[in-house]
Structure formats: C-alpha cells, structure tokens
Amino acid sequence: MTEAASTSAPAELPRAARWLDRAGPLALRGAFAAYLLLWIALPLAALVAKGLGQGPAAAWEAISDKTALDALRLSITTGLVAAIVNGVVGTAIAWMLVRWEFPGRTAVAWLVDLPLAIPTLVAGILLVALYGPQTWLGGTLEGFGIEIVFAQPGIIMALLFVTLPFVVRTVEPILVELDPAEEEASNTLGATRFQTFTRVLLPPILPAMAAGAVQTFARCVAEFGSVAVVSGNIPRHTLTAPVWIQGEVEAGNPDGAAAVSLVLLALALVLHPLSGVLIRTAGGRRG
Amino acid sequence: MAESRRVRPETPLQRAIAVGVLLYLGAVLVVPLLALAWTAARQAGKVVEGLSQPDAMHALRMSAILAVIAVVVNGTVGVVGGLVLARQRFFGRRVLDSLVDLPMALSPVMIGLAFIALVGRGGWLAPMLDAAGVSVLFNFPGLVVGTVFVTIPFTVREIVLVLDELGDSEEQAAATLGATPWQTFWRVTMPNLRGALEIGVTLTLARSLGEFGAVLVLGGAISQKTQTATTFIHAAMEERQQPAAYGMALILAAISIALLAFLRSRRRAHGQES
Amino acid sequence: MGIQVNHLVKSFGATRVVNDVTFTVNPGELVALLGPSGGGKSTILRIIAGLESSDQGEVWLDNERVDHLHTRDRRIGFVFQHYALFRHMTVADNIAFGLDVRGVPKEKQRKRVGDLLDLMGLSGLDGRLPAQLSGGQRQRVALARALAPEPRLLLLDEPFGAVDAKVREELRRWLRNLHDEFHTTSIFVTHDQEEAFAVSDRVLILNKGRVEQDAAPLDVLDHPATEFVARFVGEVNVLDAVDKDGAVFAGPLSVPVTATGAGKLHVVVRAYDLKFWHAEDGQGIATARRVVPLGDRVRVDAEIDGGVPIFAQFPRRSSLLRGVEPGARLGIEVTHARAWPAP
Structure with missing residues (x-):
C-alpha cells in the first residue's frame, strides 16, 4: 500500500464512472423539468403574451371595462367574505375535530373532506336543487323577497361549500402537534381563559389560519364551476371574473379575456407563494 | 397524543360552538346533498330517461377515458417528479417545487384560455400543430390537455410527502449491499410508495372527473364529441333539462363519495387520519 | 484485507468537518473512531463507504484505490445508526437482499441466511417484519444483512446508539465475539469511550476533523498524546x-x-x-x-x-x-x- 503515498485529487481517473452514475438522475430531473415547463410555464407565458399582445394600453382598457371591473370587484369581495367566514368556522371545526369528543365526530371529519372530492359544478347544482326558483324552499324564500340562487348569497354559499376544507386542513395538523400541557401550564400560571386563548393558543395557529384564509381567497377568485351554475350570470350584479372570462372567450373576445386573466394570474402568483410561506411559518413554530 | 385527550364539550359556550358548527355544516353541505337526492328521486322517471340518451352515455364515457389518461400520465410523472423533488438537490428545485402546485391556484377557465393562446390561431405552437395535422381545440386532445394540466400536482405531492418522511437511509443501505439504482428503485423505494400512489391516483381521478372550466373552454362541449359529464350537466341546465342534469350530478356525487371513502380508508391505513 | 485512508478532506459549506485525516486499518483489525459529536467520525465512515464524496484524499482497499467506485461496487458492509432495515421485507428477505441483487442462486441464499440467523440468535424470526422486532434484534438483523454478502470491510455507524443501556452492553460483548470469530476488518464509530475501549483493538480519537491520537485503548488512557485526549478520556x-x-x-x-x-x-x-x-x-x-x-x-x-x-x-x-x-x-x-x- 505504499504507492498510496501519492496525493493526487481523487477525481482524476474516475470521471467517466461517476458521470454514468449522475446521468440517470440528471435525465430524470431534465425530463421532469421539461414536462413542467411545457405543460405549465409555456401556456401561461402564451397567456401573458396574448393579454399584452395589443399593447399594455389595450390590456388596461379591457380590464377597466365597466363589466370586467365589476366582475373583478365581485370576485374579490365575495372571496374576502368567504375567507373571513372560513377563517373562523374552519378553525372552530379543526378545534372540534382535534380536541373534542362528540357524537358524529367521524361524520364531521367526512363532511369536511367532501368538497375536495365533489366536482365544483355539482356543488352548484346542489344549491340550485335546494334554493332554485322551482323548489319548495326557493319558492318560499322568494315569497319573502329573499333571493339566493342567481343572486350574491348563492355565490357566497357556493364558495363556502367549495372552500370549506381549506382552513380546517391547514389548522388541524398544527393543533394536533400543540401539546395540551401548554394550556395547562398557562392555567397553573394563573392566566384567565381569555388570556390562555389569546396568548398561548392563538399565536401558534394564527399563521395556519392565515394560510388557509389565503388559500380560500385564492380559490374563490379562481372559482368557476359552482359559481357558473348558481350566479345566473347577470352582468354587473352576479358575474364573477372567471365567469366573465369564459363568456368573453365564448363571445369571441379572447384578447379581452386574456387581459383580465392577467389580473387573476398576478393574484395567483402572489397568493400561492404567500400561502406557502405562511404554511412553512406555521410548521416552523411546531419546533 | 392529542388523540387520547379529546374531551366532551362541557361549558355552555363550547356547546354553543359545537351546535353552531354542526348546523353550519348541515346547511352548507348536508341539506343541499339531500335536496339533490330528493329532487332526483321525485323525478326518477325523467332522470332515467335523460341519462339514457346517447349524449349522456357518451359524456360519461368521455369523462372516464380522460380520467384514465390523467391517472396514467400524472401517476408516472408523479413518481418521477416526486423522486426528483424529494431526493435531488439542484439549482432551480424550489422553482419546480412551486410550479408543480401552481395548477391548484389557477382558475380552470384561465388554464383553458392559456392553452387557446398557445395552440389557437396565432399561438406559438399553432404552426407546428397545423403542420402535423393535429387539431387540439374543440377536439379530444384539448380535453386531454385541460384534464392533465389540472391534475399534475396530486400524485407528486403525495409521493414527495412520503419520500421525505421515509428518508433515504434504506436506499443507502441498498447501495452498500450492491444494488443498482434500478434494483433499489423497484425493490426498496417503490414498495414504500404504494400507499402514496393509491392516494395520489384517487385524488387525480376525483379531480379529473370533476374538471369543468378547462374542458368547457378547450373542448367547447360539443354533444357526443367533446362533452364530458360536467359539461353535459352544464348544457342540460342551460337547456332546462333539469332532471338529466340532476341525475348526472348525482352520479358524479356518488362516485366522488365512493372515492372519498376509499381515500379515507387508505389515509387511515397509512396513519394520516384526520 | 486492509484499508488505508490518506489525507482525507471534506467540507460542508464553510465548515471543514474532515481535515487531513490519514490512517490505516490492518487486515482483521477492529478499530474504533471515537470523538465528540460533530467531530467528523461519521463523515469519514460515509466517505469510505462511498455514501459521501471527499473533497481531497484517497481511500485504498486491499491495495485498490476505490474513490471512483460507486458504493455498490466497493463490497463494503455498512450498519446504519438507525438500522435502515427495509421495512416492507421480512427478516430473511432483508438479509438475503445483498445476495439477491448480485444474482446469487436462491438455494445458496437460503443457506447463507439460515447460517446467519443461527449465528445471530435470530432463528425463528425469519418471517417477521422489522417493525415486529425489538431494538436489539433489529440491530442484529442489520449486522447479519451487512455480513451476508461477505464484505471485505465492515463499517458500523454508532451501532449501539439506539438501544437501551442493558442491551447495549450485551451487544458490545457479542460484537467482539463475532469479530474474533470472523476477523472481518471493521471500523466503528462511537462517541462513547467505554464502548470504544470495550470492543476495539485500536482507538482513533477525532476532534474537529483531525486525528488526535491513534493507539491501543490502554495507551490512550495512560499516554494521552494531546491535552484534548487527556481531557476527553476519563x-x-x-x-x-x-x-x-x-x-x-x-x-x-x-x-x-x-x-x-x-x-x-x-x-x-x-x-x-x-x-x-x-x-x-x-x-x-x-x-x-x-x-x-x-x-x-x-x-x-x-x-x-x-x-x-x-x-x-x-x-x-x-x-x-x-x-x-x-x-x-x-x-x-x-x-x-x-x-x-x-x-
């Protein structure tokens, strides 16, 4: 073993052998990256190109069209409402599922997952079947002057149906990790219930709540199927942005549709990473 | 740990919250579902008649074919992508990682429009596709494109999750014992991915059966050609054929509930019960 | 069959975890790498196995330079800290794996697995899954699995770290007996000095990526080479x-x-x-x-x-x-x- 005394860099002779071992992973990586770029990045780039194809001025004009602007505004306001409602209700549901024992707990866990499985269009149909003008309930409510389907309450109900799981699913794992002993410690240290809630419980789950709310909002702004069915597409009243875009595409105005899509795309590109950051923050606190 | 410490809600406030939440779930989810079943049952004759039309059968078959394609394509890509994202460290990994999830954050309508911009008149790929004689829009390939796009994230996510949890020590052990990467993958890694694959495939199935916006925009919902189960429902509603729409909606709801049942049983089997 | 390591260097980012390490292990020897955690011991072991690449330096096995060889071609047995048993395979399949991937005939595999099961006191457990074994049993399966393909070198990374104190003592004695029977050249990493002294022929004390002393256990105790060794031992x-x-x-x-x-x-x-x-x-x-x-x-x-x-x-x-x-x-x-x- 005396010849081992030479101290050349170990990579000299073996290059070829090492290269072979790297080729496999490299090929996989390349194929996967190409797939994503081709399927996801390229069409989105084409969308941006189309939206800005007639120049930024034309794009701006399409966006500031009264109907389009109202559609965007409606999407954002209904999305905010759904995000707030879900933030509260979703956290309560997560809390119940993790901490409480009550009859029907399994059923609740089931129900929470249901909107993930049920097609969003079907969610809309459900609401029409319940509150539609020909139904008993819908007819009765209409008699009192309350409109649900083909009106804004219907949109919000559809959005709440579709996004129900989001906050529950972000908050639940955090609650599972949260040691009830922390609350007990807080109690032994003389904190009131309210203090324990606001100073011990809330801080760790807040980022998860926010993440779920952001996801809810993002989904609402993008939601099409359920809203298309319940909204009745009354321009400037119940027309949301995605529904407006679909209408424009059908009416042969893809350029205008693409321009408004840019706003939705920009929102998605901000909200998507934001929810990622919030989730990582929430997870990081688990220590 | 929290598992064993569940308590019954005792104070009036806790009970009020519990009752409120249950009522909310009932109003938002349960009652509408029952309403659909009830309405469809009351018009059972018309529902059956509407569903036995050839266009309804065609739409259902189309949805099934699309779902199978999405499962095969994204199941394969999901395993490869999961391995790449979980096991390789390289420049740009974070970009790929968030790109994978992006379809979940985009409006399906926008996805449809993006492909129109890409392959439609004046699109970057239009000359190439024309030369090849492939027509995507308002045609079967358009449906495939839309369905595959929206289902990209599901399998990848599950695979990455499980691979991260497993760690790579078993794969290292296989290497020290003389296994080639191919042997290691099939004999050590893959058997551990079965559960993740099942879950990913189920989610992909559910999502592709339910996809509406993208296939509407890309396929145009031409009866007996590019109509899927969801676009069939949409068309039936617009034509005031409610019984057919309700019937098809009920079929889709039943399939999704079955898929959910399977999903939950798998999750429980793999200890991720929620 | 011996091993020689020359001027090994490895950095992770700005930290140099292995800093010009040179040593030899003679055929049939059982050597301990001892040092505080973060001292670079495990990294050296992983470089020898090819699980990690070095920045500089050489690894020679039986007069053959192996730096360029992939882990699978080095014919090294490795016992991982947390066993890394294949969780979906039975004990018998785990042990046979290294023979099977090399195309050893089934009949031979069965015989070798049977011999090892007997030797390790694992008879009757061949159909169990790793999750159904105790910590000490898993440890022995991991060892049997590493030994099955008759490696020219056995590397053990904190082999007894994950079992409780009483089992650990038993396993130590038992590893020493096993070595006296097979004389497989072995290196094991530990941060527990008692363990190093109880099992090994020779101890290499590592600190901050450097070898502080390379000597027989008694010499380390009686003639510490550096102040670090004197402070660290005893x-x-x-x-x-x-x-x-x-x-x-x-x-x-x-x-x-x-x-x-x-x-x-x-x-x-x-x-x-x-x-x-x-x-x-x-x-x-x-x-x-x-x-x-x-x-x-x-x-x-x-x-x-x-x-x-x-x-x-x-x-x-x-x-x-x-x-x-x-x-x-x-x-x-x-x-x-x-x-x-x-x-």
Missing part, C-alpha cells in the same frame, strides 16, 4: 499550574510532572490519580465540600485554598475516606499527572 481535573525552577505547582498543590521549562501549564489529573485524606492537625491545603456516593465508589469534591475546585474518586470502603466530610481540611497528593503548556 474523568479529569484540569488545573492551571506554573513551573518554578523545575518544580510544578498548582497553587499550594505540588504536581509530579517532569519540568517543562514552559512557565504556565495546564495540568490534567484523573480522578483516580489523586489521594485525599483528612488532615487532623488542621493543616492541609484544601477543604472538602461534598461527598457523593456513586454506588461502589465515592466522589469527593473539594476546594484547594485559593478557590480552585478539584475532585477525586475512591472505592467505597477506602481507608482514605475516614474523616472526610464536608468542611474537613484535606491533604492532597497527586500520584500521576500530565502537563501541557498553557496556550
């Missing part, structure tokens, strides 16, 4: 001392080390190289502070006049302990010590 007192014209003193305490001429010194004294006794006349140079029973031994903490703490250990029934109680004045004699120039 329970020691480290005292500041001065060299006054050839006589070394730590405060009032005389220390029997050869004059170094260095002026300021660090003196390292093991807890069993000291004598305390009760100075009845009220003389003495220290005061006893605490007397702590440690089972068969007693530890006495004291304070040398001037405020320097010092401790020693004695057999429970030692006559030296008579009158030694908190507050008592003590005489102290250092029987054995080593000194290094203070930095």
Whole structure:
C-alpha cells in the first residue's frame, strides 16, 4: 500500500464512472423539468403574451371595462367574505375535530373532506336543487323577497361549500402537534381563559389560519364551476371574473379575456407563494 | 397524543360552538346533498330517461377515458417528479417545487384560455400543430390537455410527502449491499410508495372527473364529441333539462363519495387520519 | 484485507468537518473512531463507504484505490445508526437482499441466511417484519444483512446508539465475539469511550476533523498524546499550574510532572490519580465540600485554598475516606499527572 503515498485529487481517473452514475438522475430531473415547463410555464407565458399582445394600453382598457371591473370587484369581495367566514368556522371545526369528543365526530371529519372530492359544478347544482326558483324552499324564500340562487348569497354559499376544507386542513395538523400541557401550564400560571386563548393558543395557529384564509381567497377568485351554475350570470350584479372570462372567450373576445386573466394570474402568483410561506411559518413554530 | 385527550364539550359556550358548527355544516353541505337526492328521486322517471340518451352515455364515457389518461400520465410523472423533488438537490428545485402546485391556484377557465393562446390561431405552437395535422381545440386532445394540466400536482405531492418522511437511509443501505439504482428503485423505494400512489391516483381521478372550466373552454362541449359529464350537466341546465342534469350530478356525487371513502380508508391505513 | 485512508478532506459549506485525516486499518483489525459529536467520525465512515464524496484524499482497499467506485461496487458492509432495515421485507428477505441483487442462486441464499440467523440468535424470526422486532434484534438483523454478502470491510455507524443501556452492553460483548470469530476488518464509530475501549483493538480519537491520537485503548488512557485526549478520556481535573525552577505547582498543590521549562501549564489529573485524606492537625491545603456516593465508589469534591475546585474518586470502603466530610481540611497528593503548556 505504499504507492498510496501519492496525493493526487481523487477525481482524476474516475470521471467517466461517476458521470454514468449522475446521468440517470440528471435525465430524470431534465425530463421532469421539461414536462413542467411545457405543460405549465409555456401556456401561461402564451397567456401573458396574448393579454399584452395589443399593447399594455389595450390590456388596461379591457380590464377597466365597466363589466370586467365589476366582475373583478365581485370576485374579490365575495372571496374576502368567504375567507373571513372560513377563517373562523374552519378553525372552530379543526378545534372540534382535534380536541373534542362528540357524537358524529367521524361524520364531521367526512363532511369536511367532501368538497375536495365533489366536482365544483355539482356543488352548484346542489344549491340550485335546494334554493332554485322551482323548489319548495326557493319558492318560499322568494315569497319573502329573499333571493339566493342567481343572486350574491348563492355565490357566497357556493364558495363556502367549495372552500370549506381549506382552513380546517391547514389548522388541524398544527393543533394536533400543540401539546395540551401548554394550556395547562398557562392555567397553573394563573392566566384567565381569555388570556390562555389569546396568548398561548392563538399565536401558534394564527399563521395556519392565515394560510388557509389565503388559500380560500385564492380559490374563490379562481372559482368557476359552482359559481357558473348558481350566479345566473347577470352582468354587473352576479358575474364573477372567471365567469366573465369564459363568456368573453365564448363571445369571441379572447384578447379581452386574456387581459383580465392577467389580473387573476398576478393574484395567483402572489397568493400561492404567500400561502406557502405562511404554511412553512406555521410548521416552523411546531419546533 | 392529542388523540387520547379529546374531551366532551362541557361549558355552555363550547356547546354553543359545537351546535353552531354542526348546523353550519348541515346547511352548507348536508341539506343541499339531500335536496339533490330528493329532487332526483321525485323525478326518477325523467332522470332515467335523460341519462339514457346517447349524449349522456357518451359524456360519461368521455369523462372516464380522460380520467384514465390523467391517472396514467400524472401517476408516472408523479413518481418521477416526486423522486426528483424529494431526493435531488439542484439549482432551480424550489422553482419546480412551486410550479408543480401552481395548477391548484389557477382558475380552470384561465388554464383553458392559456392553452387557446398557445395552440389557437396565432399561438406559438399553432404552426407546428397545423403542420402535423393535429387539431387540439374543440377536439379530444384539448380535453386531454385541460384534464392533465389540472391534475399534475396530486400524485407528486403525495409521493414527495412520503419520500421525505421515509428518508433515504434504506436506499443507502441498498447501495452498500450492491444494488443498482434500478434494483433499489423497484425493490426498496417503490414498495414504500404504494400507499402514496393509491392516494395520489384517487385524488387525480376525483379531480379529473370533476374538471369543468378547462374542458368547457378547450373542448367547447360539443354533444357526443367533446362533452364530458360536467359539461353535459352544464348544457342540460342551460337547456332546462333539469332532471338529466340532476341525475348526472348525482352520479358524479356518488362516485366522488365512493372515492372519498376509499381515500379515507387508505389515509387511515397509512396513519394520516384526520 | 486492509484499508488505508490518506489525507482525507471534506467540507460542508464553510465548515471543514474532515481535515487531513490519514490512517490505516490492518487486515482483521477492529478499530474504533471515537470523538465528540460533530467531530467528523461519521463523515469519514460515509466517505469510505462511498455514501459521501471527499473533497481531497484517497481511500485504498486491499491495495485498490476505490474513490471512483460507486458504493455498490466497493463490497463494503455498512450498519446504519438507525438500522435502515427495509421495512416492507421480512427478516430473511432483508438479509438475503445483498445476495439477491448480485444474482446469487436462491438455494445458496437460503443457506447463507439460515447460517446467519443461527449465528445471530435470530432463528425463528425469519418471517417477521422489522417493525415486529425489538431494538436489539433489529440491530442484529442489520449486522447479519451487512455480513451476508461477505464484505471485505465492515463499517458500523454508532451501532449501539439506539438501544437501551442493558442491551447495549450485551451487544458490545457479542460484537467482539463475532469479530474474533470472523476477523472481518471493521471500523466503528462511537462517541462513547467505554464502548470504544470495550470492543476495539485500536482507538482513533477525532476532534474537529483531525486525528488526535491513534493507539491501543490502554495507551490512550495512560499516554494521552494531546491535552484534548487527556481531557476527553476519563474523568479529569484540569488545573492551571506554573513551573518554578523545575518544580510544578498548582497553587499550594505540588504536581509530579517532569519540568517543562514552559512557565504556565495546564495540568490534567484523573480522578483516580489523586489521594485525599483528612488532615487532623488542621493543616492541609484544601477543604472538602461534598461527598457523593456513586454506588461502589465515592466522589469527593473539594476546594484547594485559593478557590480552585478539584475532585477525586475512591472505592467505597477506602481507608482514605475516614474523616472526610464536608468542611474537613484535606491533604492532597497527586500520584500521576500530565502537563501541557498553557496556550
């Protein structure tokens, strides 16, 4: 073993052998990256190109069209409402599922997952079947002057149906990790219930709540199927942005549709990473 | 740990919250579902008649074919992508990682429009596709494109999750014992991915059966050609054929509930019960 | 079959975890890499196995340079810290894996697996899954799996770290017996000095990526090469001392080390190289502070006049302990010590 005394860099002779071992992973990586770029990045780039194809001025004009602007505004306001409602209700549901024992707990866990499985269009149909003008309930409510389907309450109900799981699913794992002993410690240290809630419980789950709310909002702004069915597409009243875009595409105005899509795309590109950051923050606190 | 410490809600406030939440779930989810079943049952004759039309059968078959394609394509890509994202460290990994999830954050309508911009008149790929004689829009390939796009994230996510949890020590052990990467993958890694694959495939199935916006925009919902189960429902509603729409909606709801049942049983089997 | 490691260097980011490490393991030897965690021990093991690549340096196995070889082609057995058993395979399939991937005929595989199961005291467990085994059993399956393909070198990374104290002691004895039977050249990594001394023929002490000492266990104890080794091994007192014209003193305490001429010194004294006794006349140079029973031994903490703490250990029934109680004045004699120039 005396010849081992030479101290050349170990990579000299073996290059070829090492290269072979790297080729496999490299090929996989390349194929996967190409797939994503081709399927996801390229069409989105084409969308941006189309939206800005007639120049930024034309794009701006399409966006500031009264109907389009109202559609965007409606999407954002209904999305905010759904995000707030879900933030509260979703956290309560997560809390119940993790901490409480009550009859029907399994059923609740089931129900929470249901909107993930049920097609969003079907969610809309459900609401029409319940509150539609020909139904008993819908007819009765209409008699009192309350409109649900083909009106804004219907949109919000559809959005709440579709996004129900989001906050529950972000908050639940955090609650599972949260040691009830922390609350007990807080109690032994003389904190009131309210203090324990606001100073011990809330801080760790807040980022998860926010993440779920952001996801809810993002989904609402993008939601099409359920809203298309319940909204009745009354321009400037119940027309949301995605529904407006679909209408424009059908009416042969893809350029205008693409321009408004840019706003939705920009929102998605901000909200998507934001929810990622919030989730990582929430997870990081688990220590 | 929290598992064993569940308590019954005792104070009036806790009970009020519990009752409120249950009522909310009932109003938002349960009652509408029952309403659909009830309405469809009351018009059972018309529902059956509407569903036995050839266009309804065609739409259902189309949805099934699309779902199978999405499962095969994204199941394969999901395993490869999961391995790449979980096991390789390289420049740009974070970009790929968030790109994978992006379809979940985009409006399906926008996805449809993006492909129109890409392959439609004046699109970057239009000359190439024309030369090849492939027509995507308002045609079967358009449906495939839309369905595959929206289902990209599901399998990848599950695979990455499980691979991260497993760690790579078993794969290292296989290497020290003389296994080639191919042997290691099939004999050590893959058997551990079965559960993740099942879950990913189920989610992909559910999502592709339910996809509406993208296939509407890309396929145009031409009866007996590019109509899927969801676009069939949409068309039936617009034509005031409610019984057919309700019937098809009920079929889709039943399939999704079955898929959910399977999903939950798998999750429980793999200890991720929620 | 031996192994030689030359001038190995490895950095993770800005931290150099392996810094110019050179050593040889002779055929049939069982060598321990001992050091505090973060000392680079596991990294060296992983580089030898090819699980990690080195920045510089060479690894030779039986006169063959192996740096360029993939892990699978090195014919090295590796026992992982947390076993890394294939969780979906039975015990028998785990052990047979390394034979199977090399295309060894089934009949031969079965025989070898059967032999190893017997040898490891695992008979009857061949159909179990890893999750159905105890920690000690998993450890033995991991070892059997690594030995099955007859590796030319066996590497063990903190092999007993994950089992409880009693099982650990048993496994240690048993690993030593196994080695005496097979004489597979072996290297194992541990941060537990008792373990290193109990099992190995030779100990390499590593600190901050460098080899501090490479010697037989007794030599490490009796002739520590560096101040680090002296401090790391055993329970020691480290005292500041001065060299006054050839006589070394730590405060009032005389220390029997050869004059170094260095002026300021660090003196390292093991807890069993000291004598305390009760100075009845009220003389003495220290005061006893605490007397702590440690089972068969007693530890006495004291304070040398001037405020320097010092401790020693004695057999429970030692006559030296008579009158030694908190507050008592003590005489102290250092029987054995080593000194290094203070930095």
